[in-house]
Amino acid sequence: MQRGALLLALAGFLPWKAWAAPHTTQLTPQNAATQCTARAPCTQPTVDGWVPPLEYADGKKFPMQDYVNGGPNGELYLLVSDDASYGTSVCNTGTARAAGIPATVANPCVNQTLFIGLRLPRPKDANGNLLNPSGLVTVWLDANRDDTLNAVAGADLPRAEDRRIVLRYSTGPSGISSVTQSQGDGTGAWVASTSGAAWATTASVTLPAAEPGFVHIELSVKLRPTKSLTLVSEPLTASVRKMGLAIQSSPFAIAGATQKMGGGIFYNNKNRLPADNLPGTWETLEFKAPTPIPLSLSMWNVGQMPDVTFWVPDGGSGEIDTVAQQLFKKEVACVSEIWMSHERGELLEKVNALRAAELLPPMQAITEQNDELLRPSTESTGLVLLSSRQILEGGVHHFPSNFCTGMDCLQDKGVLWARIATPAATTPVLANDDSGAPHIASGTDYGEFVDVFCTHVNAGDNTPGNDTDAREKQFTDMAAYVHQVRQGGPLTANSGAYQLGDNDVFPSGTWPSGLDRPAFLMGDLNTVGPKATQADSGFAGYQRMMGSGQLNLSARTEFEKANSTFSKARDLARTASGADPMATGTWVSSQCTSDVATQLSTRDRIDYVLVFPPEDGPEFPSFALLKEPTASVDPHFDPDSVFYFPELGQTFSQCLSDHAMVDVNVTLARVRDVLKYNPARPHRVEYAVKQVTDLETASGCCADWYTPRVRMQTNGFWRENAYLNIMEDQIIYPNWFVHTGPDNPTQFPDLPSLFLGTASMTSAIWEEDVGPSDHYDSIPEGGAGTAVDERDAHFTFFASSGLFRRVKGEAQANDWLTPIETVANFQSGYEHGVTLETAGQDHATENNARVRHYFNVKELEAP
Amino acid sequence: MRAKNLGYALLTLALGGTAHALEPMVPYDNFNPMRPSTGRTVKIRGLDPARWANEQTGTRVESVRELAFTRLHLKSRATAGAGRYGLAFTNPARVTAIEAKVRLNNARSLGCLAPQAGTATSMAELSGTFFNAGTVTAGSAKDDVTAAIHVVSRSTDIPGSQELRVEATVAQCLDAACATRSALFTQDLGMVHQGEQTRLRMQWDAANHRFIFQRDEQAEVYGAYAVADVQTPSQQGKGLRVTHELPTCPASDPAPLGYANAYFHDVLVNKSAAP
Missing domain, CATH: 2.60.40.1190 (Immunoglobulin-like)
Known part of the structure; x- marks a missing residue:
């Protein structure tokens, strides 16, 4: 059953008074x-x-x-x-x-x-x-x-x-x-x-x-x-x-x-x-603890070397299928060292096949895929960021190409970003329609997210020298990138603290700021760090990495100085939550065998889950981290590598990877309540296509996406933007947007206070092909029809009620007002907007896409 | 080998690949339905039935045959007998050359406790039956000549070793089921790591009575034979396969194991076999 249908079914069981009870x-x-x-x-x-x-x-x-x-x-x-x-x-x-x-x-x-x-x-x-x-x-x-x-x-x-x-x-x-x-x-x-x-x-x-x-x-x-x-x-x-x-x-x-x-x-x-x-x-x-928002984060370097570097064997005996077995039930996972584009694609296929077999919804991902014959397979971060929760935004940043040493310069290391909807984003919410009748809103609350970053930095020595110099430049570059992403873009930093690298992929325009909440960095940081109570002073590289000028994570924020409720932890997997708090070493080496699980306290710790706190200042964040996150570090073994040494009388297994997996469980809590739609204020209306996923074929790479039309009309004006530069991938995060406001090339004013009309919007998803380009179907209605109302999603915001609905289409003027589903009511919140996925069902051409739409009605500063 | 045939073989070895122009290699399937290497009028979900037919002999306890993003994924785990599992070309008669990138990700071969009981092998291979060296008998593979270039794991490998071997072989079937064979040519093409990709090519050079084998950018290797090669084989079949061949062990031994987990992509064939 699709989510919409499921929610409607649930709504049928809800007694009216249950929802009218005191808040x-x-x-x-x-x-x-x-x-x-x-x-x-x-x-x-x-x-x-x-x-x-x-x-x-x-x-x-x-x-x-x-x-x-x-x-x-x-x-x-x-x-x-x-x-x-x-x-x-x-x-x-x-x-x-x-x-x-x-x-x-x-x-x-x-x-x-x-x-x-x-x-x-x-x-x-x-x-x-x-x-x-x-x-x-x-x-x-x-x-x-x-x-x-x-x-x-x-x-x-x-x-x-x-x-x-x-x-x-x-x-x-x-x-x-x-x-x-x-x-x-x-x-x-x-x-x-x-x-x-x-x-x-x-x-x-x-x-x-x-x-x-x-x-x-x-x-x-x-x-x-x-x-x-x-x-x-x-x-x-x-x-x-x-x-x-x-x-x-x-x-x-x-x-x-x-x-x-x-x-x-x-x-x-x-x-x-x-x-x-x-x-x-x-x-x-x-008078009790706030509603917890749990999230689990996993970091694993899986050591899948490129085909072309035959002189470097894989980190362990794991392969994509055995790696997928360990990952498919994770909530959010940063996976490093999958250097081949087709293996990154296969990993996503494999985890989703395993999830489908257990009736779990598919994972979404940020990674790099391309089918360019002349682009070396190593020219990527080698990273895959998997999420079983919705990814609202995403991007890829490569470190500047001169920030590397030795063999690392054959690669293109960097950092991935995913803005992930937390469990709170999809908590069912009722939206009353014009008559007061309740509907369960189908949208995802965009304000309920965390930013997650996944990285792999320069390898080599930990003693000060060229390797550490390159790595520390990467940390500085990454910290600046992370800050600009969290603040909501735009990413225009070439003249700033970091440089947009070759083949960087990032959304255009801006997006809501995430500086009001913790963000997480997972990665193989190739920097040996302290375990449990070991003093930082014994790990100079770690101290520099965490300090100002690099990741800048050491100082307490003003909120942390005053608050006694929330966690102030930065390095979440420093201490294991099990019997041995020191068992957090992650580098288990390529000679790893089954006895390594008892030796983690003696191994180097180079894989991390770190916390970027909310932006420092004299104000409340929106979210904070409850005490205390838990962590575990575990090597994983290859079931096909079990062999018996009769001379020793022992059975051994090889590790899937030369790194152990780091798992962290955190719980977020909201400490600042949200703004709601206030018709007495002026507003900016924003619509964007945030994510496009190709559903055309079961496998393969890669679609070439563009849009000739992202349109909005309101208050007697309209604006239509085209984004014709091709974005190649099976999943893209384009942020193709249109919004009201003075920065448009033609007049398209913001909504005045007490505006009682509507704002309507639509987008068209196209894929460039060898023959004629294909207009993809992105809505379940319409079947194989080719008219825009049969392929494109249409939405209308009703300013008088705050309702945001998916509507029938645009062929007739009244179609803009004919509801298909209630996405949200902004009087209930949605301070940062709402998103909704729609998917095509054209079984004739199979030119189907799953599209994440975004809408926001943003209160403007009063004069 | 008769003297005349031996002399002919030596002559062709000396001439190498320059004596006759062979058909050029052209793309057959890149296993990328989004961007197929050759034109298709319709989009294919999964493996293309116009190009490939499923093929399997013997029995196994686990098997996978799937399109894995942009590669063919074959996996077989067997505990008895011999068999092959994979995809066969739908037009084998026109296929005289096969090239593909092959990656044997994982392989394990466990034989009997007593080594003399026989060797277990597991392979990923490009292989096929190309002609019959005798008198063709309907339903019998006797005298069919097979050629293969494969990545092989043997139970005689060092336990826990990640090293595999690339080999080229030409063999003549000695019975109707081709259960026993006579080797006409065998060549070791070197070691390869588990999980390391290698590009393999095999080409029948009928005019020179030989097969041409090549691994990656290494020099071509010529597998000459001295048998008649003008009859079409009784059992047509060429394809991409994982195979196992296991000894029969005493009941007191643990079961033998033949396990191969392999990927193939960027398949090329001789031009006249292109779809």
Whole structure:
């Protein structure tokens, strides 16, 4: 069953109310007993009206979007402290303060407290002068949340244990702020809390000089009555660990302001405002670990030498089929030293044949393939990056040809890049249509990805000399390439820190930045590194590799200085998770036999899985790495090489490769919530073809792709781009794009705020052939038909509802509005866009392609 | 060998390849359905049935015959008897020359515990039956003459060795099933690693009563014979194959093994045999 059909079937089983239940947000409490020590003190907000994001680094960040007034977005930070009390030496102390955190902070830190930090944009007058805002911030707190969730009689209305806290503020020379607190009376009304029953609250509002465009608002709420005798926090008790929470910022109109701004709600959902007296409309804040996003990464040098270098035998006795056996169930694998193009192609075929036999979906890959007779087989990286998850973007970079020594100069080493959709990207999401009816969206959330790099660098000695010089130049080159890829391109670096090499293959244009999350580098780095607790100082080459100027992985980021929850590891397979933490040597040599598995602690470690942290700065990343990743290193043996030495009375096996395989399991977590589609803001609309896969033949190489037409039309304008330069491969990652905006050669304006029309788009996939070129079929409808509506995918974005749909076609004007499937509703998120694969089913010509389409409606900065 | 034939053979050896112009080699199949080396009117998924027919004799416990991206992949694992497994040309009568890149990725040959019980062999080869040296009898391969150029693993190889041997042979079948043969020519063409690709060529030079063998860029080797070569063979068949030939061991021995895992690509033939 195809995924779309499967999701629809699932939708049929979903009771409507199941999806209408209160939304849930996980927030991990900061626990003084387990997270905070004198050696690594925690950071907690100080309620002083200055809201540096990293004070909340043990919490979570949310956007504040004003769906009524538009204007720039604000930010909300939440942090909660757990039951354990703090000593003076374990929190807000020490000298290693993260950026923005003031010198004077509250100490000791406080337990059982919810901290709320808001940074809201200030209004301006017609001349751009900042004005002094005023308004209300309302906080609703639902204790005994389970009663509300379980529909206990009377719990649908605020009761005596529930609180409403209202901060009324004005700013400027005569600014004042006041806090009032009410509790429910069980009938839908709020009554003032008595001093004995009030939850202790502090608040502070400032217009900080360091950030003049924003008003900073900070509150703390003790999560129990002030005079509680038991000192028990009901929301934090082990059997509960939750509460209801809603927050609304309601700015007042300011005289002279061009626009009211600074509004927003928690939880951020345009269609679900918190109702004052309905706790069921408030968010459920669960005090537990964030939703884990697991991912496993494998690195293996398989030693498949080129046919032409007959004087260099393979690294082991493995061949493509036996190598494939070890790889086909991996999630993401970097495979190095498959030097022949046809063997790289065969590996992908073999792993997918093995997966098909076990009813697993096919792997996707980044690699280099060509059928150019005059191009030497060694003129490639020799790398294959396999992924059982969708690859959203990809590219190939070769190191400059003079960065090599000896035999390595016969090769063209470099680095592969794959942007991989994490499991969170394909979690089923409901999209309501115009009538409110739910559909399970068929798109993949482009924002849920990690960037993965796969490399193999210059071989040779580890003692300083020509080999290490070349290798270290490659590290520097690679680090610069990685940074430019992660920031979203464009790759125009020949005048910069790295050079685009010969035969580099990379997407044109730009793509969403990935600097807001960790990225991973897997590779044979040919640099001997420490194992487990061995000191770095004994491995000078490793120290240089990890240090500034090369991979630049040694320094702690500002977020890491302030956060006590997430992993700070960079070198994930340094320590084995099994009985012997030192068993991480990877170079097992070509004479490897079955007893090598017990000798890994004595072998050199040259194959790595490294972490590039999110971009350093005074802000939250979007994702972080949960503690602690696990790792194992294992040689693999050739089942066909078992032989018995009667003289020794022993049976031996040869290794498939002269390198052991490195396996790492990581878990990501989201720490910054996503922006959603806000029709009150102006938007740029983007459409692109991200990936094309040839489905025409079972085997073979290679298709020559181009497109004469990537088209978008909206708001009375249209733009059609052609990409006629051939891209050769079975799978390409072209990023053939069209978008609104001023950089088009013809007028094609961005969508204005409050735009309620549609934006429609399509693309055509062509393959150059010896005879007439072939217009490939990329949609399941249409069969062998040759009209564009029978071969090309068509999409329409409905700005009034945020819906993005695949539609019937373009032959009739109404066809652009006739839905085939619901891809996404941007009111649900999709901050970085959505992607969808479509595949042709023309059984007459077999000219079928699988195409990854990308669409984004991107909020523009407000003037 | 009769004196006249021997003299003729020596003469042709002396003249080498210059005496007669042989047909040029032309592409037959590059095993790349996306970019076939010769024109096809329709795209083929997998192996082209117009060029190849499946061929197998003997029994085996595991076998693979598939298009592997842009190569032919043949694999055979047998524990008894003799047999071949592969692809045969669909027009064998017109094929007088075969060339291909061959890579025997893995091979193991295990014989009986007592070496004198016989040698096990496993091969990847270009081979065929080219003529009959006697009187053709329908249904009988007797006197059919076969030629082969192959990469071979033998049970007498050093245990654990990655070295294989390239050989050229010409042989005459001595019985109807060609179970026994008389060698007319054998030449060692040197060692090759497991997994190392080698380009092999075999060409029947009927006018000079010999076969021409060549490995990679090495000098041609001429396999002259001194038997009549004007009769068409009884058992037509030429192709790309993996083979096994295993001794019958005592029941107390472990089973013998003939294992070959090979790739072939860029197949060329004599021009008149081109599709």
